Amino acid sequence: MYRDMLLIRRFEEAAARLYAQGKFGGFCHLYIGQEAVGTGVIYALQEKDYIISTYRDHGHALVRGLDPRALMAELLGKRTGIVKGKGGSMHFFDVHKNFLGGHGIVGGHVALASGVGWAIKYKKLDAVVVAFFGEGAANIGAFHEGLNLAALWKLPVVFVCENNHYSMGTPIYRALSVPDVSIRAVAYNMERDKFDGDDVLYVYKRILPYIEKARRGEGPSLIEISTYRFRGHSMSDPAKYRTPEEVETWKRRDPISRAQKMLEYNGVDEKEFARIEAEVRNIVEDAIRFSEESPEPAPYELYTDVYVE
Numbered sequence: 001m002y003r004d005m006l007l008i009r010r011f012e013e014a015a016a017r018l019y020a021q022g023k024f025g026g027f028c029h030l031y032i033g034q035e036a037v038g039t040g041v042i043y044a045l046q047e048k049d050y051i052i053s054t055y056r057d058h059g060h061a062l063v064r065g066l067d068p069r070a071l072m073a074e075l076l077g078k079r080t081g082i083v084k085g086k087g088g089s090m091h092f093f094d095v096h097k098n099f100l101g102g103h104g105i106v107g108g109h110v111a112l113a114s115g116v117g118w119a120i121k122y123k124k125l126d127a128v129v130v131a132f133f134g135e136g137a138a139n140i141g142a143f144h145e146g147l148n149l150a151a152l153w154k155l156p157v158v159f160v161c162e163n164n165h166y167s168m169g170t171p172i173y174r175a176l177s178v179p180d181v182s183i184r185a186v187a188y189n190m191e192r193d194k195f196d197g198d199d200v201l202y203v204y205k206r207i208l209p210y211i212e213k214a215r216r217g218e219g220p221s222l223i224e225i226s227t228y229r230f231r232g233h234s235m236s237d238p239a240k241y242r243t244p245e246e247v248e249t250w251k252r253r254d255p256i257s258r259a260q261k262m263l264e265y266n267g268v269d270e271k272e273f274a275r276i277e278a279e280v281r282n283i284v285e286d287a288i289r290f291s292e293e294s295p296e297p298a299p300y301e302l303y304t305d306v307y308v309e
Contacts, residue, residue, distance in 0.1 A: 002200075005035040007283065028089045033230035034056075050120070052109050052129060056162075066099060079294060080291070107133060107137030109131065111142040111145050147222065150219075158214055180194065193222075198258055201259075
């Protein structure tokens, strides 16, 4: 878990540098600060389970095991990217890993998650689907439609709200009439939970019963996990709507530092941390090198993969 969180951090630090250098364009939403949430939740899943994510999808994809080379190449719009350079930062997708996006429309994918849940139930598969979304998505119509059908048909869906307290630059008290997102589960007769997401092991242990419940066919849950992004909403956002004091307060709760302290307490020494750091840096540097040496898509590829054949 510690290694995967560190991989997310180093991968995204590299992505930020490449973006600033003009190596790729479009939007780029970083997950830095939220690593314990995605890691803890995805570690509680099995390979046969499905994940559907937001435009802030880098961390989820890396923990799921998508190839860092293909992900970095996707950022740079190369043919070797995870979706051939056509999706970019917001649309990582790998059907072989049951990773169903990377979606750019806020909250729209919550309804898609219920669709995936219905497919699992219809096909009698032994699987669940986890849908990640931010608290801003809880105001979208598709969120309510998705939760209603999931509860009505007892679909194997775990809805995970990563509440980082800002919908783009809008603080939660300006956007949600009821700031507790999880309480919306009550309207749909759905089980709910709410807790902090700084401790990766705690996230893992707390989410696991809800995933097992969904796997037993006992219906969906809505889980709200409090977290914080250290960067702006996207690379073009200087985040001036937050005070330096507020950001520093949350950085003192850095999930990676917290995990490292826990490992140190349990006997992991500096040599092992250095080994993990070197391993992760090598993976990221290799991904950058691979991406920069990869070819651009040919012009004719604008017309391929538009429809399923």
